[in-house]
């Protein structure tokens with residue numbers, strides 16, 4: 001008893017002593033405070049007035065089994081709080097009695113709930129996260145199975161989110177993601193016109209899987225048309241421009257759609273198919289939705305076969321480099337070549353790069369293949385030097401993955417050093433989108449290349465994003481006007497205006513301007529008139545295998561004398577042997593405007 005009294009005074013839990021039938025004999029001051037009464041007021045009351053039956057038993061006779069229980073406690077004013085109750089059976093004064101230690105576990109519950117929330121919801125947007133998404137999807141699939149009402153799964157990926165994030169900052173990126181979350185919830189709130197058959201049911205779940213990837217689970221969507229309407233509604237809602245800080249943003253998204261149970265009956269399969277459909281939307285031009293289809297899975301299978309064939313292509317020596325000459329309009333001479341990869345696929349003959357570069361990039365194979373291309377092209381350049389060809393420059397295409405790999409500059413330097421080629425004869429062609437990312441690593445790589453003396457060109461200029469500020473920020477040497485602006489020259493006035501603007505802008509930023517895809521003499525003349533520095537295209541030559549290139553050059557050189565052995569010093573373009581005059585259609589030379597003499 002002594003002990004009990006001490007406990008009564010000092011414990012920070014509430015203590016109750018009651019009889020087996022639940023009548024309270026004693027309550028500690030802490031217990032009284034918990035229940036919001038005076039300690040004396042507890043006496044002779046029934047324990048069930050304060051604590052809901054333990055052990056989930058009915059509320060008739062209070063069963064007070066020994067052990068630890070969680071239950072709901074009730075204050076005198078009727079309010080409730082969660083409690084943990086430890087019941088000990090004891091014998092006091094010759095009677096069977098119970099001692100109850102009562103703890104208010106409100107804080108513990110809150111922490112548990114917070115943890116639960118953290119584990120299931122995305123902290124930025126408050127939407128369900130990947131874990132909860134999968135849980136909800138499994139439940140929705142089970143309901144759809146029972147009700148025999150199809151269910152729709154959509155994957156939504158923002159277009160160019162990375163560009164926005166990198167160029168406008170993460171704060172804008174975060175706000176944009178929240179905006180998208182609210183827009184999705186908003187435009188799907190009253191979908192009963194489309195899909196909802198039992199208003200009030202929670203039939204739509206919007207989740208964020210991470211990054212800029214959102215999902216929509218829509219239950220009870222009867223047909224594919226209904227699903228398409230839903231997707232349209234989302235795209236329309238997102239299309240409204242929005243003002244974030246001082247930026248006006250135009251957002252679009254690509255959506256992939258699959259239907260359960262038609263497209264797959266298994267959760268992972270359904271997710272995979274929806275993802276594929278989303279990628280198809282991306283590939284087909286973004287801002288659209290696509291359904292998963294069986295043809296799509298055939299496409300993916302073909303892609304996988306392509307990848308597995310490519311995996312062995314390098315070791316089997318199936319790649320070859322072709323070289324396309326570049327012609328300097330001012331000097332009328334071949335100034336350099338661009339290396340273009342070709343794949344001799346055993347099954348398909350010669351495959352052009354547009355058909356396999358994407359697969360190389362996706363599979364990561366672009367790194368070894370790109371490294372091979374760089375080394376091979378540089379080695380070949382040095383072999384042409386040795387064979388007495390004029391000092392040409394060499395352009396090599398780099399994909400974004402290659403550009404981002406660590407030690408890129410190092411491996412370029414090694415390849416140049418091994419072959420004894422001066423760095424300024426090498427030009428690396430990058431795409432615009434890569435440079436939109438104003439990341440520190442981009443700046444560092446470009447600065448290192450510039451320090452080494454390696455030149456950098458922007459390929460397909462004008463087709464990427466329209467932010468031009470990167471031209472000023474980065475050390476760029478050359479702009480290559482994309483073929484699409486050249487093909488309709490000189491008649492298309494818009495293309496003519498674009499070409500004129502690119503040449504003027506390039507020159508004012510001290511860059512060289514090269515036009516790609518020049519096929520006609522009229523195009524060449526027009527570009528010459530603009531002051532464009534170099535042209536490249538079928539008019540001069542198609543890309544040629546290395547051996548043929550040498551013959552092509554030599555033919556035009558009229559048997560140029562071999563260079564003195566060991567002489568690797570570069571010849572500036574204006575000192576190139578005058579005999580290196582092109583044998584392009586006569587008209588090119590007869591045209592006065594080109595000022596090219598034979």
Ligand code: C2E
Pocket residue numbers: 324339340341352353354357370373397398399429459460483516517518519536537538539543
């Ligand atoms: P690109 O770098 O813009 O190369 C120019 C493309 O235009 C080449 O296509 C070339 O054959 C083609 N072309 C040149 N002149 C004309 C013309 O007068 N008319 C027409 N219609 N086309 C012309 P190709 O060789 O099929 O290469 C396509 C793209 O593949 C290249 O575009 C480049 O982005 C990429 N690529 C090629 N080789 C490599 C490589 O080694 N590494 C990487 N990462 N990409 C490469």
Ligand code: MG
Pocket residue numbers: 338397429459
């Ligand atoms: Mg190129």
Ligand code: MG
Pocket residue numbers: 459460480482483516
């Ligand atoms: Mg190009």
